[in-house]
Amino acid sequence: MKLYIYDHCPFYVKARMIFGLKNLPVELVVMLNDDEATPKKLIGQKMAPVLQKDDGSAMAESLSIVRFIDKSDGEPLLTGKTNPAITDWLRRVNGYVNKLLPPRIADAAFAEFATPQARDYFAAKKRPLSAISPS
Ligand SMILES: N[C@@H](CCC(=O)N[C@@H](CS)C(=O)NCC(=O)O)C(=O)O
Incomplete structure (x- = not known):
């Protein structure tokens, strides 16, 4: 899987953390900030982070990415209450x-x-x- 990111972006950090927490590999792709074509091709708008799954489909929204990855192995870690x-x-x-x-x-x-x-x-x-x- 690939995570398209801007390194300065706090939403990227949120999406990145679940891969570390679950010890899952992910390829980070830093987009140039003026590259509008790549995110628009993936999700139809200029925004990061974007997760590109192994089947080529793409997903936006850091929290959706976190939830998707957390559940991907059938053993979710983020099961506690929010604070x-x-x-x-x-x-x-x-x-x-x-x-x-x-x-x-x-x-x-x-x-x-x-x-x-x-x-x-x-x-x-x-x-x-x-x-x-x-x-
Ligand atoms: N709700 C989105 C927000 C993502 C977001 O706002 N990302 C910023 C970068 S931190 C972005 O891509 N802004 C458009 C731009 O930089 O052109 C999420 O949680 O992933």
């Missing part, structure tokens, strides 16, 4: 993390930014509207 305190914490943190992280990610050495065009694509997409000067 509402973590849900609350994520809701609070999401309020500011999306403002703090993108400018730092845009400067970091991730493989999805291997070309200047890919880095510029990310920076342009994440630039806050307030930083765009009127013309």
